Amino acid sequence: MLCLLEGIPEFTDLKSEISNLKLQAEGVSRQLRGWADSLQNSGIKGQRYLDETTRRRDRAIRERDEFLKKLEEIRKRGAG
Numbered sequence: 001m002l003c004l005l006e007g008i009p010e011f012t013d014l015k016s017e018i019s020n021l022k023l024q025a026e027g028v029s030r031q032l033r034g035w036a037d038s039l040q041n042s043g044i045k046g047q048r049y050l051d052e053t054t055r056r057r058d059r060a061i062r063e064r065d066e067f068l069k070k071l072e073e074i075r076k077r078g079a080g
Contacts, residue, residue, distance in 0.1 A: 002022045005011045011018065044050070 002018050002025065006015065006018050
């Protein structure tokens with residue numbers, strides 16, 4: 001749409017603003033693509049595969065990892 005506006009003579013005086021908007025739109029597009037790639041490469045298959053059992057398991061794994069991290073911090077403080 002912005003490329004189309006750039007070519008219309010009535011919008012010639014707004015060329016710099018249109019150019020700035022195009023740069024912002026490209027940045028947003030790159031960010032969205034990065035997020036989409038991140039989701040595609042994650043372990044989550046999709047929302048329809050997430051049931052309560054899966055959510056509970058994932059929560060338990062996160063809590064276990066946090067607990068182990070705290071234990072490691074305590075161990076390091078005690079050894080130091």
